[in-house]
Amino acid sequence: MSLATKIGSLTLRNPMILASGVLGTSYSTLKRAYEAGLGAVVTKSIGINPSSGNTNPSIFALNEIRSVISSIGLANPGFQVFREDLEKLLESSVPTIVSIFGESMEEFKEVLNGLTDLPIQAFELNFSCSSSKKDRAQISTDPDLVFEIVKELRTNTTVPLWVKLTPNVSNIVEIASSAVRGGCDALVAVDTLKAMVIDIQTKQPILGNKRGGLSGAALKPVGIRSVYDLYEHFDEEIPIIGVGGIYRGEDIIEYLLAGATAVEIGTSLGVAYPENMVRFFQMKVKKYMEEHKFSSISEITGGAHK
Amino acid sequence: MSLATKIGSLTLRNPMILASGVLGTSYSTLKRAYEAGLGAVVTKSIGINPSSGNTNPSIFALNEIRSVISSIGLANPGFQVFREDLEKLLESSVPTIVSIFGESMEEFKEVLNGLTDLPIQAFELNFSCSSSKKDRAQISTDPDLVFEIVKELRTNTTVPLWVKLTPNVSNIVEIASSAVRGGCDALVAVDTLKAMVIDIQTKQPILGNKRGGLSGAALKPVGIRSVYDLYEHFDEEIPIIGVGGIYRGEDIIEYLLAGATAVEIGTSLGVAYPENMVRFFQMKVKKYMEEHKFSSISEITGGAHK
Amino acid sequence: MTKQTLANDKPLMCKIVDKWEECFETFSFKLQLPVKVQGAKPGQFIMLWIPGEDEYPVGIAGLENNILEVGIARMGEGTEAMHRKEVGDFVGIRGFYGKPFTPPEDVNHLLIGGGFGVVPLKMLIETLMKSEKKQDIHVFEGARTKNRLMYLKWLQELHDQGEITFHVCTDDGSFGYQGFPTVALEEFLQKTKTPSVIYAAGPERMMKFIFDLGKKYPKVIDMQMSLAGRYMRCGFGACANCAVDPTGWRICVDGPIFNTEKLEKISDFGVYERLDTGEKKKL
Amino acid sequence: MTKQTLANDKPLMCKIVDKWEECFETFSFKLQLPVKVQGAKPGQFIMLWIPGEDEYPVGIAGLENNILEVGIARMGEGTEAMHRKEVGDFVGIRGFYGKPFTPPEDVNHLLIGGGFGVVPLKMLIETLMKSEKKQDIHVFEGARTKNRLMYLKWLQELHDQGEITFHVCTDDGSFGYQGFPTVALEEFLQKTKTPSVIYAAGPERMMKFIFDLGKKYPKVIDMQMSLAGRYMRCGFGACANCAVDPTGWRICVDGPIFNTEKLEKISDFGVYERLDTGEKKKL
Ligand SMILES: Cc1cc2nc3c(=O)[nH]c(=O)nc-3n(C[C@H](O)[C@H](O)[C@H](O)COP(=O)(O)OP(=O)(O)OC[C@H]3O[C@@H](n4cnc5c(N)ncnc54)[C@H](O)[C@@H]3O)c2cc1C
Ligand SMILES: Cc1cc2nc3c(=O)[nH]c(=O)nc-3n(C[C@H](O)[C@H](O)[C@H](O)COP(=O)(O)OP(=O)(O)OC[C@H]3O[C@@H](n4cnc5c(N)ncnc54)[C@H](O)[C@@H]3O)c2cc1C
Ligand SMILES: Cc1cc2nc3c(=O)[nH]c(=O)nc-3n(C[C@H](O)[C@H](O)[C@H](O)COP(=O)(O)O)c2cc1C
Ligand SMILES: Cc1cc2nc3c(=O)[nH]c(=O)nc-3n(C[C@H](O)[C@H](O)[C@H](O)COP(=O)(O)O)c2cc1C
Ligand code: FES
């Protein structure tokens, strides 16, 4: 029995990947997450310039629904500074996916070109951010923009390109199809849901940015459906990575059955000790594979479509 | 201090309305819900023909996130049969909003014309159904279709038209604008989120219809943000009715502050005794109004935008 | 950790650990609950999910050491799908739902059932027998013919051991006296002097008949009947498919067991049911 | 129902019930918690939300009868916004976060603080004084000038009552001896024969200095220092903004209190911090 999984040409020791933005700002937390037993890590989304992100409060828990709302606002040190952390991380041979974002094609290219020489496993393109200021058209919800950017970036690098999909669309398959046509190597579903919490005592939205994104357990049924819809459409045409609300080994299995080849895990690793969580995840997945006589992850993938 | 609220020309004794589909199949449960103390009730969505809806399981709870997933599939007795229940309900002077749906303009017109002579308070147009079979284009996500249908129905009736909005879009304001241009009298936000749950033991999606809609507490931050976005855009141009995950009086206040004039409540009334729930809701809302020196609901509406 | 009751949540997958033919077109199953639980009460029910096929309500025949017993009568595709399940297969359950029977003390307990209605009565009998006070238990069962009598052997044994008095009959006289169980019930009511409570579960028209009968005898101090024949989707009160007129009570939450006082108020009782569309249909 | 600790959830709104100027540009506040809670431990912190303005971490000075005391030193806009708040206003808190001080018994307790670092030491002092065994408590406080000494009056009174020994100094000699508190600490370490534990909270460079000093004395059996100077967003471990190299420990969860063994492993300690962008900055 092996937990290894293949995402295109990339082989990971297991299907558990750290999701972008959680524990992902410095080489040391990324390394710690990997050493906790994950298969790979995705960095915090990196842009062209250092950014402080949104005013605090920018994140808090919603225990009742086992979730978190956040609007970090893509705070990041900029790709030039981050390169240093990245190099240190890569020295320890941590399989690393670099999440990048930009406001425009030019920005995306600049960040990608600034890091593509490093021995990273993939770029993850972050086209959306539920916590962005306005409900203005975002790249993530525009099939044509997604196609153009992926196509252009494809010509700029030989590093695999993963596209992260937002659940805030009426048809996730449509956006995904654009990304696939553009030449991406994997789909990552889903990012956070657009959300808000208002304090009734002071009558104010609590987040400094007012609007935020919902992650955690509340997102799981939405993520599962997204992955299921994508797999139904693409089948084995492109690997799908499931994200959203994974708190237990069982949730990982659920994503695999829906059609995922691997999963990303964010909130649950961020609100606990990653070492403990990953151990529990692994135990559960192994036990399930034993009980159901699976010898590899790929045998589980898409099982709910049979 | 008064709990009364105005939705266009309609005055309700309080802002709490039963949401469509919950307790809404027969005159007796609708009457019971109203007598429990609500301001009005919305019926189950009614179409042209009797329909058995989807295979069971079609609904179950997700306790961990205080939510419910369902795919009743718009089971309903058809407008001709339902008319009988409706007449009985109206005999008891229950302020009633009739939710209607159709696969096409023609179907919408037939249902509306078949009921518009009754002394009902409004029609609520249900353009979406997260539990529908495919991810095919739905009316709810197509601004042009929404505009056309609302405009046409507007010429067929003098009864107020409410439009129920789905959260499964990238820009809820865009769809709402179409509905407003079409001539609707209120916006209702939101319907359920597209969702799915897979059983890992048998590797099957649990719902008979596989796909379903998520309601309950997990939906609240999404509903609040939707109402906030709508109010920011429309201000007092059109009344907004907030729906999604109301379990407590505090949640009602949160929707009002976000910009709602009234709220609809579904799941929480369906999983408990409506009599108890409504009493708690009322107590909390009154207490809040006293403490914050509000004398009417309209003073609370939109308070989070100040 | 032993839970007081099952959480009303998504289906909990249980392994079938035993299966036998109970009587004609009816199978009993024992399901292994994967969590420790106590507290199912007689008259409560579960939603039974046969993966990929159907889900529907069924009564609880017993619960001991996390083994749940159910009895399934063939009606259509859903119940047939369960009949095809074998030991080792998994099915899902949600529950425990509904209000149970609430037997008082110091009365004659008169249990009368037909068809799968006898399922919850089995658990009621076991509960009454376990009570500290010696209880007078009379069970009235009837069926078309002998091989349709549920729990026949078990009930006869209890009768022979003096634990219950078993009044059994068939339409065709193939077992017990020929006729309806209401005949023996009426005879008994005429004789007895002790205050009695009637517990009924079965076809609604039969229960309505019993209800009208029971009302004629002041010594019948209460009647508790299981309205477990209505179409159900959720089982926990949300869909309202199971509601009765004119009270708007949902059978799954406000019932399925209703007492005399409540049954009086249900104008539908024995007259109308609602289909899965919400349309009304004469019973 | 008294909760053991506050749930890590959305901000809990608390009314300000008392406010006073503690010392130069520093105000203390008492906040009324709307729920019954016990169990904040010295060294833990909360995230303080000033609605519409900012949210940032602050230490806990005390918690009694659901009244939480905090002390806020003016740094920039966020702390100024809190200074503008008056009795009757509401602010939000999240917490209680972080690992507390864990004082052993039968040692000299040497507490040394600067600036707002004295806030958590206040609660530590109160906890030590409440312990059943009589504890030897030495408090070393220093500031630029007299009116910047936090909790001066309270500490002096405790000193006069013999509860603690208070070693106080100022840079300008306006109160206590002239110089740094580390001077008195070193003197004390040279004299004492009892095993001692150092608790430090204040600017990281000061703590690093103390750490290097303490390591020279084997009788210093442990040092516990609060790395409460790092930029924090979440307070519960998710954003990793507060993490230190090379261990990847998050100060909010794995700290803020670290002991000697751990401090040894933190190469950042007293050298680098991370800005809100994630960039590193020399301390
Ligand atoms: C509270 C309650 C307890 C029950 N307990 C038992 C029991 O212990 N043993 C047992 O064998 N049966 C029990 N039933 C009845 C059982 O649910 C139906 O026999 C079963 O649903 C039939 O399904 P089918 O697909 O085989 O039949 P179908 O061919 O689908 O329908 C046959 C008839 O079964 C009924 N039915 C179908 N689906 C449902 C549904 N979702 N909910 C309710 N009724 C339905 C309808 O009256 C229908 O006319 C109970 C019903 C209720 C409401
Ligand atoms: C665990 C911990 C406990 C603390 N306890 C106290 C206390 O009890 N009393 C007290 O007065 N102060 C305390 N602080 C420091 C306090 O959080 C900062 O002084 C405050 O955030 C400054 O905000 P500002 O807007 O006034 O200053 P700004 O002008 O925004 O910044 C001034 C400096 O404050 C720091 N700072 C700003 N925002 C944050 C943030 N979100 N997290 C951490 N540091 C920040 C930065 O170092 C910055 O350089 C504590 C800090 C931490 C990490
Ligand atoms: C604090 C926080 C920060 C995040 N930052 C990013 C980010 O920078 N880029 C990105 O693509 N996703 C970001 N996300 C989204 C996560 O990567 C993930 O898609 C989402 O949280 C759902 O997974 P989860 O429920 O396991 O957290 C962030 C999420 C959280 C909670
Ligand atoms: C069982 C169930 C059935 C529903 N049926 C309908 C329906 O027929 N028409 C409709 O517009 N909304 C329907 N809804 C959606 C609700 O009206 C409401 O928009 C949603 O559940 C969110 O509110 P809640 O969280 O308070 O339940 C249904 C919801 C549930 C749970
Ligand atoms: S079965 Fe849904 S309300 Fe009873």
Ligand code: FES
């Ligand atoms: S403040 Fe977010 S991890 Fe510590």
